[in-house]
Amino acid sequence: MATDVFFWNLRTSMKSPYAKRIRRLLARAGVFRDIQPKDLVAIKMHFGEAGTTSFVSPLLVAPIVDMLTLGGARPFLGDTCTLYVGQRYEGVSHALVAARHGFDPIRLGAPVVLADGIRSGNQREVRIAGRHFETCSIAGDFVDADALVSLNHFKGHMLAGFGGALKNLAMGCATVRGKMQQHCGMGPNLSSRRCTGCGACVARCLYGALELREGKAAIDREKCTGCGACMHACEFGALNVDFKVNTPVFLERMVEYAAAALAPHARTAHITFVSLVSPGCDCEGHSDAPICPDVGVLVSRDPVAIDQAALDLVNQAPPLYPSALPKGLVPGDDKFRALHPDVDGTHALAYAAELGLGRREYRLVKVY
Ligand code: SF4
Numbered sequence: 001m002a003t004d005v006f007f008w009n010l011r012t013s014m015k016s017p018y019a020k021r022i023r024r025l026l027a028r029a030g031v032f033r034d035i036q037p038k039d040l041v042a043i044k045m046h047f048g049e050a051g052t053t054s055f056v057s058p059l060l061v062a063p064i065v066d067m068l069t070l071g072g073a074r075p076f077l078g079d080t081c082t083l084y085v086g087q088r089y090e091g092v093s094h095a096l097v098a099a100r101h102g103f104d105p106i107r108l109g110a111p112v113v114l115a116d117g118i119r120s121g122n123q124r125e126v127r128i129a130g131r132h133f134e135t136c137s138i139a140g141d142f143v144d145a146d147a148l149v150s151l152n153h154f155k156g157h158m159l160a161g162f163g164g165a166l167k168n169l170a171m172g173c174a175t176v177r178g179k180m181q182q183h184c185g186m187g188p189n190l191s192s193r194r195c196t197g198c199g200a201c202v203a204r205c206l207y208g209a210l211e212l213r214e215g216k217a218a219i220d221r222e223k224c225t226g227c228g229a230c231m232h233a234c235e236f237g238a239l240n241v242d243f244k245v246n247t248p249v250f251l252e253r254m255v256e257y258a259a260a261a262l263a264p265h266a267r268t269a270h271i272t273f274v275s276l277v278s279p280g281c282d283c284e285g286h287s288d289a290p291i292c293p294d295v296g297v298l299v300s301r302d303p304v305a306i307d308q309a310a311l312d313l314v315n316q317a318p319p320l321y322p323s324a325l326p327k328g329l330v331p332g333d334d335k336f337r338a339l340h341p342d343v344d345g346t347h348a349l350a351y352a353a354e355l356g357l358g359r360r361e362y363r364l365v366k367v368y
């Protein structure tokens with residue numbers, strides 16, 4: 001049986017501008033029907049790394065928040081500390097980036113909440129039955145929310161092939177420790193060449209897994225939990241994520257984290273903007289030219305079906321040039337495989353369906 005994925009193609013008019021159209025789409029999809037007055041609703045989204053311009057604009061988010069607040073709910077916009085050291089790796093700078101990108105609680109009627117706290121210490125272990133994990137480290141405020149909405153920007157991704165609902169839930173709801181587990185499952189890489197022996201990482205490690213030996217940091221892998229805190233402490237770039245991962249294993253770990261993000265919630269919804277489809281993630285600190293024309297907005301209760309639909313729509317769309325796409329593509333070609341030939345992102349969809357997160361078969365319901 002196919003799942004319904006509701007679709008609007010972004011056409012507007014004077015009589016029916018964006019706010020009216022998006023509310024019509026959401027009402028038709030019925031995904032907010034079970035949200036009750038006073039519910040604390042987490043809207044998981046990406047505020048964009050500093051320098052990124054293709055994240056979902058607060059102007060597009062505002063009417064979605066309005067729909068929830070008009071029904072009496074109390075939505076908040078949430079994200080978590082990043083694994084890499086950038087402008088969003090701790091909660092204070094992250095909140096500042098969100099404010100600079102226009103996510104103003106007074107304008108939007110919903111505050112920004114960094115759901116794992118200022119140093120990713122607000123975490124809960126969520127039980128799942130996966131191939132790789134029995135528990136996953138999820139941001140506490142996402143677990144505590146009464147309902148969870150994933151608000152996704154569909155785009156390419158260097159490690160996952162593409163990113164939509166599953167990726168937003170998996171990486172985005174995970175603590176730094178959870179992100180580390182998805183990427184490599186072990187501790188960080190240590191570059192002795194870069195290490196100055198300052199000892200900042202030793203002081204930060206809560207597990208006694210780091211010490212200074214002969215003026216350089218050394219990791220005890222037996223004690224390391226992979227929490228990632230030491231990487232944030234090092235100002236010399238000596239501690240880094242090991243991004244050399246086995247792609248299918250990485251994708252399966254990612255899907256298990258998406259399952260854990262959803263597990264505490266009986267009420268979930270997924271909204272995907274298939275617009276400004278950049279070849280790379282919103283974490284990259286820049287937004288390269290889109291690889292296809294803006295396609296539309298998708299809404300569903302099924303994170304697998306919505307990702308499959310977004311992928312199909314992007315691949316059916318004409319390729320845009322100039323862009324990072326290799327020359328000579330035609331509509332129907334797989335744009336993400338063309339960008340990252342070694343990464344088959346559909347493995348995540350297949351595994352998510354196997355885990356029971358949703359279906360790859362969908363019915364596109366056009367709401368115009
Ligand atoms: S914080 Fe970085 S430079 Fe300082 S001891 Fe640790 S690894 Fe070396």
Ligand code: SF4
Nearest residue numbers: 205224225227228230
């Ligand atoms: S990842 Fe966490 S546990 Fe491992 S060495 Fe770094 S701070 Fe310690």
